[in-house]
Amino acid sequence: MSDDILISAAGLSVGYKIGKGIFQHSILKAVDNVSIHIKRGSFFGLVGESGSGKTTLGRALLNAVPITGGNATYDDGDVNYDLTALSKDELGDYRRRAQLIFQDPYAALSPRMTVRDIIAEPLEVMKITSSRQETDERVREIAARCRLNLEHLRRFPHAFSGGQRQRISIARALVSRPQFIVADEAVAALDVSIQADVLNLLKQLQGEMDLTFMFISHDLSVVAHTCDHVAVMYLGRLVETAPTRQLFAAPKHPYTKALFSAIPSLNPDDRGRAQRLEGEIPSPTNQPSGCKFHTRCPHVIDRCRSEEPQLETADGAHEVACHRWQELLKVG
Amino acid sequence: MDRLIDVENLTLQFRTDEGLITAVDDVSFSLNRGEVMGLVGESGSGKSVTAKALMHLNASNAIYSPESRITLHTDSGGIDVLSLSRAADLKVVRGGAISMIFQEPMASFAPSISIGKQMIEQLQLHAEMSKAQAREIAIEMLDRVGISDPSSRVDQYAFELSGGMRQRAMIAMALSTKPRLLIADEPTTALDVTIQAQVIDLMKELVDEFNMGIVFITHDLGVVAQTADKVSVMYLGRLIEEGPVREVIRDPRHPYTRGLLAALPRLDDLDAPLTPVPGDIPSPLERPTGCVFNTRCGDVVGPACSASVPLEEWIDPAHRVSCHLYAGKEAS
Numbered sequence: 001m002s003d004d005i006l007i008s009a010a011g012l013s014v015g016y017k018i019g020k021g022i023f024q025h026s027i028l029k030a031v032d033n034v035s036i037h038i039k040r041g042s043f044f045g046l047v048g049e050s051g052s053g054k055t056t057l058g059r060a061l062l063n064a065v066p067i068t069g070g071n072a073t074y075d076d077g078d079v080n081y082d083l084t085a086l087s088k089d090e091l092g093d094y095r096r097r098a099q100l101i102f103q104d105p106y107a108a109l110s111p112r113m114t115v116r117d118i119i120a121e122p123l124e125v126m127k128i129t130s131s132r133q134e135t136d137e138r139v140r141e142i143a144a145r146c147r148l149n150l151e152h153l154r155r156f157p158h159a160f161s162g163g164q165r166q167r168i169s170i171a172r173a174l175v176s177r178p179q180f181i182v183a184d185e186a187v188a189a190l191d192v193s194i195q196a197d198v199l200n201l202l203k204q205l206q207g208e209m210d211l212t213f214m215f216i217s218h219d220l221s222v223v224a225h226t227c228d229h230v231a232v233m234y235l236g237r238l239v240e241t242a243p244t245r246q247l248f249a250a251p252k253h254p255y256t257k258a259l260f261s262a263i264p265s266l267n268p269d270d271r272g273r274a275q276r277l278e279g280e281i282p283s284p285t286n287q288p289s290g291c292k293f294h295t296r297c298p299h300v301i302d303r304c305r306s307e308e309p310q311l312e313t314a315d316g317a318h319e320v321a322c323h324r325w326q327e328l329l330k331v332g
Numbered sequence: 333m334d335r336l337i338d339v340e341n342l343t344l345q346f347r348t349d350e351g352l353i354t355a356v357d358d359v360s361f362s363l364n365r366g367e368v369m370g371l372v373g374e375s376g377s378g379k380s381v382t383a384k385a386l387m388h389l390n391a392s393n394a395i396y397s398p399e400s401r402i403t404l405h406t407d408s409g410g411i412d413v414l415s416l417s418r419a420a421d422l423k424v425v426r427g428g429a430i431s432m433i434f435q436e437p438m439a440s441f442a443p444s445i446s447i448g449k450q451m452i453e454q455l456q457l458h459a460e461m462s463k464a465q466a467r468e469i470a471i472e473m474l475d476r477v478g479i480s481d482p483s484s485r486v487d488q489y490a491f492e493l494s495g496g497m498r499q500r501a502m503i504a505m506a507l508s509t510k511p512r513l514l515i516a517d518e519p520t521t522a523l524d525v526t527i528q529a530q531v532i533d534l535m536k537e538l539v540d541e542f543n544m545g546i547v548f549i550t551h552d553l554g555v556v557a558q559t560a561d562k563v564s565v566m567y568l569g570r571l572i573e574e575g576p577v578r579e580v581i582r583d584p585r586h587p588y589t590r591g592l593l594a595a596l597p598r599l600d601d602l603d604a605p606l607t608p609v610p611g612d613i614p615s616p617l618e619r620p621t622g623c624v625f626n627t628r629c630g631d632v633v634g635p636a637c638s639a640s641v642p643l644e645e646w647i648d649p650a651h652r653v654s655c656h657l658y659a660g661k662e663a664s
Binding site: 161162163164191195196197199200218220221224225226244245248258259260262263265266267268269270271276277280 | 533554555557581
């Protein structure tokens with residue numbers, strides 16, 4: 001069962017029209033030709049800098065932004081949906097099966113609703129429960145799973161700390177008993193001690209409720225500890241994807257290497273050792289030709305400027321999109 | 333050693349509708365020129381309030397205890413910062429001898445005034461110079477922090493710059509008046525890791541070049557390990573441990589410091605479990621008696637922990653900790 005693919009995307013693109021007028025617009029490709037497979041019951045990590053398209057990809061898989069190219073399917077063994085052509089009924093049902101956890105637990109919860117009402121809202125909006133009693137039962141059950149005190153349900157969010165608020169957000173996302181969760185920077189706004197607590201809770205819930213996570217984060221150490229499989233994005237493209245251990249033991253794309261190298265090490269003696277990436281991620285409205293990373297890559301050659309590399313298999317499930325990855329193995 | 337600032341017995345309370353809130357409780361530390369101090373702790377630990385006190389910059393409902401003393405050493409002698417009240421006197425400290433940079437540069441620049449105009453205004457406020465001279469210095473500083481084409485960037489607005497560029501411009505503005513002390517409040521938290529690494533490198537260069545002192549407020553112990561000479565750990569307004577960065581990170585003594593390090597996902601050991609510090613930071617209205625950490629501490633030694641405030645014990649001449657575990661013990 002655990003080898004089943006829950007979400008599968010092939011050549012997925014999300015484009016936005018920008019500029020004025022019918023004839024003068026151009027297309028901004030936020031996600032460009034991305035193919036991924038997310039195994040059921042896995043923790044799939046998605047990393048990259050701001051502007052890499054990781055949030056847009058997550059939203060596209062939730063059908064919250066329109067997919068403009070390629071295919072995406074969802075198959076949980078119960079239903080099988082083509083995410084690019086959902087009927088109205090199917091979309092309603094998919095909303096129940098796929099949910100989102102937000103970054104900022106201060107902005108995500110309405111200050112005017114009690115915790116009980118916040119958690120119950122998805123059930124009521126999607127008409128999942130038929131009586132108030134049933135709703136209350138579901139709310140109490142999920143609140144207990146998320147380690148919320150039952151007497152907390154009568155209070156308003158302002159009375160809670162960041163960690164407690166994030167547990168309320170998680171309860172709200174899980175109350176409809178979804179299969180697939182997109183957690184978009186779900187621990188980025190939390191203090192480290194609380195971050196550890198929330199990560200442990202997500203892991204525990206995944207096991208108990210048979211959940212599949214897409215975990216979007218800019219924090220590579222969090223991803224390394226949480227995810228089974230990691231995909232690295234740059235300017236809308238997937239540049240490398242591999243099982244977590246394989247990726248962290250031997251990153252192959254120069255961008256992945258640079259990202260790892262930029263993580264501030266806890267060892268004070270590592271100062272000045274890291275290789276630095278020059279410049280910033282280019283604007284998606286003015287994308288470089290060829291390999292999108294060539295403007296910042298320390299190993300750029302002429303071919304990189306003209307020809308875009310495709311993902312190729314490096315080692316089992318480890319794939320990389322770089323013209324020179326094999327040569328660079330020798331350089332280190 | 334060239335002493336820059338001495339903070340002695342700083343205690344700071346805020347008068348609020350809900351009562352008197354103690355934000356900083358009997359904190360003492362010193363900083364020399366050319367020294368970087370990392371100030372770490374969870375939200376609500378009082379680190380930002382402490383830093384603002386160095387400029388006498390807390391809100392009008394702040395009450396400093398009579399024992400609180402902050403002495404800023406300048407070429408013309410010591411300044412008793414907390415005794416200053418006239419705007420003209422405070423100007424020497426705020427933006428003059430001490431500058432501050434913030435987490436969110438977009439919120440710190442006025443949106444409708446060009447970057448250059450804001451820099452010129454600050455320069456003219458603190459030194460006798462013509463507009464043309466000030467503009468020249470502004471361009472020079474923008475160039476110094478690595479902003480390309482500074483003579484045209486100087487006329488741009490904050491929204492026209494990327495996040496990393498904005499933070500560089502912020503640093504340029506803060507350093508243009510050649511402060512002796514720079515307070516950096518989470519300056520890299522909102523940046524991507526690759527840009528964070530660039531900004532950290534830049535700040536380290538500038539410390540050497542200008543022989544400044546830096547108080548670096550952050551929750552990221554990795555950033556501290558890569559930048560600071562010494563670390564001060566705060567919890568609920570108290571400074572609970574201080575020492576050289578290597579010692580504190582490799583051999584933390586206070587149970588809270590140990591807890592913070594255990595909660596951190598480490599890249600060198602992906603199998604290590606993430607251990608959260610149990611519980612939440614108490615509300616400042618309900619400060620625990622005795623040691624402020626006793627409600628979450630796993631190493632409570634006895635009734636003393638909730639009865640009396642632990643005294644400061646010196647582990648060695650540079651490393652001190654406030655915890656009953658070490659009461660009356662010599663260095664071990």
